[in-house]
Amino acid sequence: MATPNRKAGRRIRVLLPLPLEGAYDYRLPLELAAGPGSFVEVPLGGRVSLGVVWDDEENPEPIAESRLREVIAVKPAPAMHANLRRLVDWVAAYTLSPPGAVLRMAMSSPSALEEPAAASGWRRVEGAEARITPDRGKALEALGGHILPGTEIARAAGVSMGVVRGMASVGLIEPALMPRAAAFPRPIPDFAPPDLRDEQQIAANALREAVITRRFGVTLLEGVTGSGKTEVYLDAVAQCLREGRQALVLLPEIALSTQWLSRFERRFGAPPALWHSELSSRTRRVTWRAVAEGDAPVLVGARSALFLPFPDLGLIIVDEEHETAFKQEDGVIYHARDMAVVRARLEAATCVLVSATPSLETVTNAQAGRYAHVTLPNRHHGAALPTVEALDLRQYPPERGRFLAPLLIQAITETLARGEQAMLFLNRRGYAPLTLCRTCGHRLQCPNCTAWLVEHRAQRRLQCHHCGHTEPTPLACVECGTEHSLVPIGPGVERIQEEISELFPEARRLVMASDTIPGPAAAAEAARRIEDREVDLIIGTQIVAKGWHFPHLTLVGVVDADLGLAGGDLRAGERTMQLLHQVAGRAGREGSTPGKVLLQTFSPEHPVMMALVADDMPGFLKAEAAQRAPGHWPPFGRLAALIVSSEDARAAERAARDLGLAAPTGAGIQVLGPAPAPLALLRGRHRHRLLLKAERGIRVQPILADWLARAQIRREVRVQVDVDPVGFV
Incomplete structure (x- = not known):
């Protein structure tokens, strides 16, 4: 609803973090200032939604001025950088996802858009006329010219809080807002530089030079296990810090990387900022805001950290780049390794892909000269x-x-x-991957998935590792009723x-x-x-x-x-x-x-x-x-999967059949399927797959978009698009 007494303003486009196809038109009142990237509150239906002012573009169906609704407020947060907005658009176009769904990943802590509350303390009142007792003198000496909390003044001076309160009552000190402390200590580039051996030094020099150029480039850092790859790329992080830019390190299992974090702190004298699913909401809020304000010089995170609002990202490290954990399979389906390369290009940053066992895709790019390649063939310490x-x-x-x-x-x-x-x-995981009845042969299966239930004997339960369904281990076979007939297999x-x-x-x-x-x-x-x-x-x-x-x-x-x-x-x-x-x-x-x-x-x-x-x-x-190249299989060709699913088995089968009948044809492309997915039932949804295979030079996104537009998909059916699939379950 428009606010009364507001002057009419200009039309702006606002992208909302919802699975919508594009930005919506709103009117920005003259008394509000907002440009591209500003975070705003806008009315949407009967509620208020957060969104981002998106880059100017023409709405293909412009809304009449009389129907425009007004922006409610502009949030007191740093605007989303143009490079991140370009990444959102790029990922949406590449994965055929709604831009708003991608934006949601970049707005992962809405509470961080509020101005952080300033803590209050006490400061000395110069020239105050009041009796200075010995205890008050100690407190004033401890306070000096700073602004400190009362408890800290009392602790430093060795006096009671009553002394501090008494000083306030006679006007010796007055309330004041404390300056905001840095959310994270700054890592020191030369705190404890490692003693690199010759081959490590050559590799480190190459990465340092790449960072210094401030130009986009990708380097594969390949080294045998135990060769000291981490020390080498941390040297590149140090150079990024010297350049005054931010560094992002992506790890496949950040929540488990305790040894890595200890190594980082020994090297730089301070821990990095962290980003992973185990963080509390408060820590996420503080970290998101610190990244946006440039106060998190180095952040280490899981794949979602790629969408944090870095204002000046100079280096992206993807450690264990071959790991499938970097592929997100739900929601917006993307590969963080590949999107890291895209973000580095948009940021004019260096991207380093690290592995002892690099993926064939990355090795092929290095062999073709698209990536630089440095190697560490020997282990550390002989x-x-x-x-x-x-x-x-x-x-x-x-x-x-x-x-x-x-x-x-x-x-x-x-x-x-x-x-x-x-x-x-x-x-x-667990005790046994399959449990069956020795009397009738019945196998215990998940009711929601095409998967056997895994026995976890210590917890006396059966669990599906796909949907999380659990049930107690029965004493008798649920099929024939024979007691104590269930046996673990494998x-x-x-x-x-x-x-x-x-x-x-x-x-x-x-x-x-x-x-x-x-x-x-x-x-x-x-x-x-x-x-x-x-x-x-x-x-x-x-x-x-x-x-x-x-x-x-x-x-x-x-x-x-x-x-x-x-x-x-x-x-x-x-x-x-x-x-x-x-x-x-x-x-x-x-x-x-x-x-x-x-x-x-x-x-x-x-x-x-x-x-x-x-x-x-x-x-x-x-x-x-040699096996993949003749058939144009990745990385020598392109793949895209359509995963058709529904709670209604017949609806899923019918939609998959209709997609198969509407499949694109042409030189250099081939459609395989439809066929039931290996996990034909997953989380209660019946699933079928179709696979588009194309020669490397063919862009699959326009073909997929046209294919989906021509197919009539019922509302109870979901079709997920997976461009460049890494798994086929």
Whole structure:
């Protein structure tokens, strides 16, 4: 509703953080000042909504002046920078998402748009005529020329709060607003510079020069596990700080990166700002505002940090760039690694992609000259890479009822006898991935998903790891009613822990999985226990592959090395290679003790196993490229997926069929499907997939937009677009 007595103003466009197709027209009253990027309150229907004044553009259907509603207020916050607005538009166009849905990710802390409340304190009144007692003298000396809270004055002077109140009553001190303290201490670029070896120094020099140029560029920093990549790119962060610009470091699991954060603080004398889902709303508000005002020189975060309002971003680091955790699969579907490159281009910033096992996409870009490429082929402190052996389970099977082969058990025995630590890796949470009835064969399945329920024996529950559904473990089969007939099939980490407790009852064990390491505090405590040698044997899922440094860990055993190779996923081999290579890299990271890795496998002749044993990641990627290039599979072609879903199975099937009939045709493009998705039921929705495959030079977005426009999709059906999919569930 327009406010009375306001003068008419100019027309502006406001983008709202809602899944709407574009900006809306509003009138800005003359008494309000707002330009592109300003945050404003506007009426929307019967409520008030926050939005951003978007760049001037013509509305294809202009609203009559008489129908324009007025902006209610302009928020007291720094305007959204033009580069971030361009990123929002770019991501929306690339992913075929409503711009408002992308804007919502950039407005992730609405409360930060309010002016922070200033704290009050006391200051000295010059020339005040009042009796100065000894206690008052101490308090005035402690206060000096500053503005301080009363409690701090009393503490520093060693007097009671009654003395401070008495000084106020006689006019010796008066209330005053305290200056806002910096939200985050400034990291010092040269606080504790590392002693880099020659190859590290060459790589660091290249990254420093890239930052100094203040021009867009992408560099792949590739180095074997334990080669000191972090020290090298932190040197680039230091240079960014010297340049007076902000730096962003993206990590795949920021909530678990306690060792990384400790390393950063030792290097710069101060911690970085953090951004991840575990933060409190207050911390998010303070951090968002500090970033927007340039008071957060370095921020470390998960993929969502890419949309924070940096006013002068000079460096973006994407650590473990190959990790699929950088792909957001819900809402706006995007890959943070790729969007980091886009944001760096918009900011005229340097982007560094870091990995010991870079993705084929990134390697191909480096080989084509689109990215610079620096390498660290050797481990730090003279440590050798671990030896990797494939343990053929056909030849050396585990004993009946067990999952660890005798040769792996022997290696663990010898490792523990030397006082060293061992790790067992199995990328399966819980006790068993499947529970069935031995009487009737019934398998316990999630009611909401095409997935088996995973037994978590310690909690006496069954859980779906896709939708989160849980239920108590039944005493009798729900199908035939037979009691005590349910048996676990296959191992999870809990079952391996049970086997280890029987084989090594004296060994101190620790399970590292998302169930047992839920956040930063638990991760820090786990790391401390391992570093302090309070743990002999670690049993973990993929959490243990992400950047940990445990000096006394010398043996890694992979319980099921074939696990990721099942199914027809395009990237199954590449992902398995990356994961197992990273896990293997946890062994023998100190120079004094060599590391050993044993891969339990039924397929030692598989290219992934052979490449791991031979330590030939380049050869593996070359073979992968040779397989994908002829068929124009990524990175030599383009993919885009349409995921059709509905709570009504027939509606989903009908919509997928109609999309298939309307599929585009033409030179260089091909549509595969429709077909039921591998997870045909997910969170109660029935799902079908179609896949558009195109040659590399073809832009898929216009084809997808035309395709969707021609198809008649009913309201109860949802169609998600995934450009450049990394998974096919």
